[in-house]
Amino acid sequence: MPALERRDDSRLPNFFIIGASKAGTISLYFYLGWHPDVSMSSVKETNFFLGDDYMERLDDYQGYFDPGARPRGEASPRYSAHPFVEGVPERIHSLVPDARLIYLVRDPVDRAIAHYYQRLAFNRAPRTIEAAFADLGDPRNPFLCASRYAQQVARYIALFPRENLLIIDSSDLRRDRRATLRSVFAFLGADEDFWSPRFVEEFNTTAGKRRPSRVQQWLRRTGAADAASRALPPGARKSLSAAARRALSVQVARRPPPAELRERIGRALAEDTERFRELSGRRFEHWSI
Numbered sequence: 137m138p139a140l141e142r143r144d145d146s147r148l149p150n151f152f153i154i155g156a157s158k159a160g161t162i163s164l165y166f167y168l169g170w171h172p173d174v175s176m177s178s179v180k181e182t183n184f185f186l187g188d189d190y191m192e193r194l195d196d197y198q199g200y201f202d203p204g205a206r207p208r209g210e211a212s213p214r215y216s217a218h219p220f221v222e223g224v225p226e227r228i229h230s231l232v233p234d235a236r237l238i239y240l241v242r243d244p245v246d247r248a249i250a251h252y253y254q255r256l257a258f259n260r261a262p263r264t265i266e267a268a269f270a271d272l273g274d275p276r277n278p279f280l281c282a283s284r285y286a287q288q289v290a291r292y293i294a295l296f297p298r299e300n301l302l303i304i305d306s307s308d309l310r311r312d313r314r315a316t317l318r319s320v321f322a323f324l325g326a327d328e329d330f331w332s333p334r335f336v337e338e339f340n341t342t343a344g345k346r347r348p349s350r351v352q353q354w355l356r357r358t359g360a361a362d363a364a365s366r367a368l369p370p371g372a373r374k375s376l377s378a379a380a381r382r383a384l385s386v387q388v389a390r391r392p393p394p395a396e397l398r399e400r401i402g403r404a405l406a407e408d409t410e411r412f413r414e415l416s417g418r419r420f421e422h423w424s425i
Contacts, residue, residue, distance in 0.1 A: 144198055150232060164304075167335055174209065175205030177211075178199075181213070185223075218288060226295065238320065239285075239301060241285050244405045245405065248279045251283075255278070283408075286409070302323045
């Protein structure tokens, strides 16, 4: 049976939080999941549409969603990281051509810097911020491309109706959460008056990030960490493993980048940012560029 014939629309999402990374996507994932009218994927970041082999994994993907719920959604910030990640809008459109899209943004320079420190916490970035932004002309620089909001939005509105895209400034979600969530709920057709005391929580902030030490990296490479964890009683495994990870990790020292580097990042993003203002119809006056 061809893959497309296995598609069950009732077991697919009908909206996506497409990014941007470090702009509040994980917080919004939880807020929406706490709304009684909304069902979010059982996996926070499915990343299903990142690769060309996505249709081979369709059955597993459909298992992430409640077929009895509407609306149903997922949140994968890497869906707006072109050209570091390519082809995502086209893949989403192939399965859910009428999808609604939510795109969170923040000051492009601040977002790029926060993105660097997040990846540094997982040892997926150069050890210095100067090295991470050494080549500002590289279109595939993962920290810069995700801050080129117009570049990302243009690829989606070429396929989806403009009215199917909701752009949210993360500062609005942080400072005026009730009104911002009302607009998101209304966009999805959910009860916009719903409010939960849990909506005051925030998730995945950069402050307090830790990265694995060299000892922890060695334990992972050799498999010694997994072997030690399996030797623990099941009831103690989770708490002791968490304590061990903390003991074997180091605090990510986040320092402000040199003013000259920040200015260069701003210049590299300025043209796209102005284009995004035109596309969105918003000025974002509080942004640094």
